[in-house]
Amino acid sequence: MVATNDCDVLIVGAGPAGLMLSTWLSKLKIRTRIIDKAPTKVLVGHADGVQCRTVEVFQSFGFAQRLVDEGAHINEVVSWALDSKGILQRTGRIPDNEPGTSRFPHAVLSQGRIERFLLDAMKDFNNLTVQRSTAPVSLSVDQNLVRDFSPNSYPVSVTLRRLTEEESVPTQLGAVPNGLHRSNLLADDEFDAAKGTKEAGAFDNAGEEETVRTKFLVGCDGARSWVRKQMGLSLEGDAAGAVWGVLDAIVSETTFPDIRLKCTVQSKVGSILIVPRERDYVRFYIQIGSTKPGERFDRSSVTPESIIETAKKIMAPYTLECSDFEWWTVYEVGQRLCKTFSHDERLFIAGDACHTHSPKAGQGMNTSMMDAYNLGWKLAHVLQGKATPNLLKTYSEERYKVAKELIDLDYKLSRMFSAKPKEEGGDGDGVSLAEFKAFFKSLSRWASGTAVHYRPNMLVAPERQPALAPGLPTGMRFESHLVVALADARPWHVGDRLVSNGRWRIILFAGDVRDEEQKKKLEQVAAYFDAADGPVRRYTPPNEDLDSVVEVLTIISNPRISVEPNAFPAILWPARKPSPAYDKLYADDSSPVTPNVRGEIYKNLGIDPKTGCIAVVRPDQTVSLVCALDEHKQIGDFFAQFMIPQA
Amino acid sequence: MVATNDCDVLIVGAGPAGLMLSTWLSKLKIRTRIIDKAPTKVLVGHADGVQCRTVEVFQSFGFAQRLVDEGAHINEVVSWALDSKGILQRTGRIPDNEPGTSRFPHAVLSQGRIERFLLDAMKDFNNLTVQRSTAPVSLSVDQNLVRDFSPNSYPVSVTLRRLTEEESVPTQLGAVPNGLHRSNLLADDEFDAAKGTKEAGAFDNAGEEETVRTKFLVGCDGARSWVRKQMGLSLEGDAAGAVWGVLDAIVSETTFPDIRLKCTVQSKVGSILIVPRERDYVRFYIQIGSTKPGERFDRSSVTPESIIETAKKIMAPYTLECSDFEWWTVYEVGQRLCKTFSHDERLFIAGDACHTHSPKAGQGMNTSMMDAYNLGWKLAHVLQGKATPNLLKTYSEERYKVAKELIDLDYKLSRMFSAKPKEEGGDGDGVSLAEFKAFFKSLSRWASGTAVHYRPNMLVAPERQPALAPGLPTGMRFESHLVVALADARPWHVGDRLVSNGRWRIILFAGDVRDEEQKKKLEQVAAYFDAADGPVRRYTPPNEDLDSVVEVLTIISNPRISVEPNAFPAILWPARKPSPAYDKLYADDSSPVTPNVRGEIYKNLGIDPKTGCIAVVRPDQTVSLVCALDEHKQIGDFFAQFMIPQA
Numbered sequence A, B: 001m002v003a004t005n006d007c008d009v010l011i012v013g014a015g016p017a018g019l020m021l022s023t024w025l026s027k028l029k030i031r032t033r034i035i036d037k038a039p040t041k042v043l044v045g046h047a048d049g050v051q052c053r054t055v056e057v058f059q060s061f062g063f064a065q066r067l068v069d070e071g072a073h074i075n076e077v078v079s080w081a082l083d084s085k086g087i088l089q090r091t092g093r094i095p096d097n098e099p100g101t102s103r104f105p106h107a108v109l110s111q112g113r114i115e116r117f118l119l120d121a122m123k124d125f126n127n128l129t130v131q132r133s134t135a136p137v138s139l140s141v142d143q144n145l146v147r148d149f150s151p152n153s154y155p156v157s158v159t160l161r162r163l164t165e166e167e168s169v170p171t172q173l174g175a176v177p178n179g180l181h182r183s184n185l186l187a188d189d190e191f192d193a194a195k196g197t198k199e200a201g202a203f204d205n206a207g208e209e210e211t212v213r214t215k216f217l218v219g220c221d222g223a224r225s226w227v228r229k230q231m232g233l234s235l236e237g238d239a240a241g242a243v244w245g246v247l248d249a250i251v252s253e254t255t256f257p258d259i260r261l262k263c264t265v266q267s268k269v270g271s272i273l274i275v276p277r278e279r280d281y282v283r284f285y286i287q288i289g290s291t292k293p294g295e296r297f298d299r300s301s302v303t304p305e306s307i308i309e310t311a312k313k314i315m316a317p318y319t320l321e322c323s324d325f326e327w328w329t330v331y332e333v334g335q336r337l338c339k340t341f342s343h344d345e346r347l348f349i350a351g352d353a354c355h356t357h358s359p360k361a362g363q364g365m366n367t368s369m370m371d372a373y374n375l376g377w378k379l380a381h382v383l384q385g386k387a388t389p390n391l392l393k394t395y396s397e398e399r400y401k402v403a404k405e406l407i408d409l410d411y412k413l414s415r416m417f418s419a420k421p422k423e424e425g426g427d428g429d430g431v432s433l434a435e436f437k438a439f440f441k442s443l444s445r446w447a448s449g450t451a452v453h454y455r456p457n458m459l460v461a462p463e464r465q466p467a468l469a470p471g472l473p474t475g476m477r478f479e480s481h482l483v484v485a486l487a488d489a490r491p492w493h494v495g496d497r498l499v500s501n502g503r504w505r506i507i508l509f510a511g512d513v514r515d516e517e518q519k520k521k522l523e524q525v526a527a528y529f530d531a532a533d534g535p536v537r538r539y540t541p542p543n544e545d546l547d548s549v550v551e552v553l554t555i556i557s558n559p560r561i562s563v564e565p566n567a568f569p570a571i572l573w574p575a576r577k578p579s580p581a582y583d584k585l586y587a588d589d590s591s592p593v594t595p596n597v598r599g600e601i602y603k604n605l606g607i608d609p610k611t612g613c614i615a616v617v618r619p620d621q622t623v624s625l626v627c628a629l630d631e632h633k634q635i636g637d638f639f640a641q642f643m644i645p646q647a
Ligand SMILES: Cc1cc2nc3c(=O)[nH]c(=O)nc-3n(C[C@H](O)[C@H](O)[C@H](O)COP(=O)(O)OP(=O)(O)OC[C@H]3O[C@@H](n4cnc5c(N)ncnc54)[C@H](O)[C@@H]3O)c2cc1C
Pocket: A012, A013, A014, A015, A016, A017, A018, A035, A036, A037, A038, A046, A047, A048, A049, A050, A111, A134, A135, A136, A171, A173, A220, A221, A222, A223, A224, A225, A226, A246, A329, A350, A351, A352, A353, A359, A360, A361, A362, A363, A364, A365, A366, A367, A368
């Protein structure tokens, strides 16, 4: 029997990872519950960097603009260091991203606002909210049901407990008091702050317990993950010796000219990382000491004032006056990683529960959300009977690789920051300016999140040789460029059509269809898509729209007005309620009204404009497969590995 | 004595004109009341075209993105006509706007949604809402107070009456029943629909009267304006003979290839205008008959089905199947205009109360909102003691000119549509295809709203000869281009910095400030701005931020990194609470991360990159004055005409 409190996915922890997962699952209408032991979301402080790739994903859920409008944008990274006379000088400027990395900026906005966007979206998509002041107390997995994926099989049972106010206090890193200035909250967060108080009756049911059965349990419960412990796993690696202070403040006066740019400043006194923030705030990351293995740093001496004092010394002779200390903390840098992120494909962990590292590369929140973004559609596919459960194995594989790269990189980065600067031509274990700059440059693509590259597996075909679209390597995210719709001449970023709604996409770069031979090829591909055993009809339930599981988007290389939009085979713009799908056909062309916007997607992706190619793109926008038009049968073979035909 | 229900501005009518005015006044924190006799806002139908210029204004209030996301976009206008064999053919395509007209699209979205955005904004800005089911019953003006602009002088008294349900029925044009499908409403409009019902207690106070004293009364009460009548004015002109049907429907099937483009179709049977709409809707404008002067058209025979039948005949041999008739109406085209829009600068009218015409050029809603946008800041300036009341005279002058041009244009346009097409080389009073196309082309700039050009007056200096910025004619809206901020390297459209907050802007095109002589000129200008009798300090109350009345934005032509952002004179990036104004300094430069974005504002506006110029821009983004750097005293003389020094 199914109990009313059973669910398909139970998420423990509503930080960035948990909220991204619950947003994704809400969008896909999966029966989801999400709990968190804390009484409110994050209000100030914590992570802030949102990399371009994450903004692309926000766009696919419809809330990128909120971030772009509210956030500060990082365009350039400036390095400052001492010259041979010991005077602080600007030693370099590099673009924050390689130009053209993404159509979105690298934005900086406090974690609490990101959580707000996700909370709003999940409420909007499926009326899902977080059950707060609640934690799991026990977990059992029925081994007889673990391999049973029938609809009424709930192998996982979790007992949840409503916490008392004492148990539910928001966790900060360590025991350092921190400055939580609620007066700075935006209106839509004030309500959350208020809800976390006794008056709202939040703790009336404290102590009550409830047992929930679920098909999947996902631990998004941070670095000290309870779920991870139940899985018998732990974070491995060592805590490095650097102790850092972080402070968000307003710089009311300074003679330093680059206070609104991301800067690294290295002096004899120490190093500092400056990150301009929204609402005129500035974040300072300052190394305030170091510890030997086994030692613990005495945090009691650290105050916002002491952080600023250190900053002043590093930045001398420039002046620095700060006010409005919104938040601060102290942390010891450690790079640690869990060896697998899942157990029996029934229990999963994501985010800081899998990997921890310093915040300087601005990766923690992003990587955590991207873990969840990788996992969400896979869970939904299995729950909706679209795919076989073995595709869930790819989650840990794919994301472990990313986390490992991140840890390695962070290790290097922390060393760069902690090490004493080395005089030009000097010796010793310091870091030379040239090394520092070269490293920062190599970091930029990686740090944008667009360099993530999954290895070939069931969901990622090996790269075709020779590549037909060098700009679309399999295993990487689909790189968006502008095209123009045939039906209404409107310019669109292809990425804006890759809405996160669980669909696979076949991007049919049809080439120049004025050519008779190419047109014939297109018709053959269309006939294959239209066939009962083709990849579209085979996996689409008979009573659903033909674009609902595998959506075909066609992009021709010839000019928009050289063809009639309604002359294409019907499967390429299928009938749909209430009107035909005019949003499937595009041309690599310019817009009649927007100057300087030439699509040039074929050119940018290196696709032959005569013969084109076909790209299969996953629901998380990862390129799975690229093949030639006459290799279209590969698409069916690819899907047959894991998709379940819908009778 | 001031009564609690007194207000500074009372607005009668909450259509597009009234809501734009109340949004503007809310933003400026003016004590405003707005009433409407109808129980709800518009829910379906009515106007839909939002021209580029209107989108720019929406952007200045912060809600352009809602429109851009929800609306259909018009990129191209296609004309169809019979060829010499009598077969319907595509006879031309023209861009809907000249490329580069605006950074925003021409969007199409139903009037009810526009009203939603305005209602949300005014609530957000100053918690202002519309008092519905309320109409004025009497009006008196105390002639002794008309010239008294002291704070406690309320020369206008209006008695308002809460209406009964019968009196408050939403007005449709004429008595034709129309199809109001509430099931199609978006969630945030459903509430409005519900509020208009008896259950909400909307009519509990029916019959009650209240007398309100106000400083200004603005009639935004549509074509049959009650306020206009009280002013002793009327609409003049004649109602032309054409009778048109308008229908919003879903096209479920068609062989016509351009159904998602704006099309004119001319056949022997008649003419049709097709406008693609949001949510896959299509609007049809069809001429269904004509009347002689004095006659009245019998509307009873018109149904959505009869409109579609006519459309089918015009569009034959193309097929057309429609469903989901959301709204329809019938109207007789009339071009009428009121000879002045104000009375004693205490009573004003705006929108359809001043001018009516056919909806085919998509101008009614736009022109109405732009009337209000012109008026709002002027009222606020007078009420806030910033300017003398004589600047209010410019409202009627400026907007009458626009309305007159619109009426003349609409007259021509209606004739084009109503006239029989003329065979190529044929004779008679028809309209040839060439004429039709040429006219549509000339229309496009005008229809974008960016061609509005006020004549020289107190607020618009005569064009300097020779022009220093040919792309910035005085009396026209400031044309936006990209620049890059000196402080954070972020690209910005200058237009996005011209937020509608009541400020004047001085755009200081400082030229190449690496040049010593130019730098000296810049310093002289800055010294002038910084002087007690300069245009900045003279008009800014001593306890307010230096950018709060006249904001100076500086744009240099030399590269961003060739200067230090904090090396500029302090008045150009004034101290401000809590941190200095980093958002005042820009360079005509490219962004480090965004490719293909080169500012080129000097080039686009025709400004000499060595010597620059200064542009004074009104709070409604109209260019007032352009002068050379060493003619900066002109700025003081300009402001001295109407601005009040703040001791
Ligand atoms: C000072 C600082 C600066 C940072 N800067 C950046 C940055 O610039 N960019 C960046 O990307 N990242 C940054 N990070 C890292 C970032 O905050 C984390 O990586 C990110 O929050 C991890 O998200 P998560 O959802 O995995 O875990 P968390 O955010 O830790 O969320 C875990 C959630 O689970 C809840 N929880 C824990 N245990 C239980 C339990 N037993 N039962 C119920 N609920 C539980 C917690 O209350 C919490 O809400 C920074 C972190 C810090 C501290």
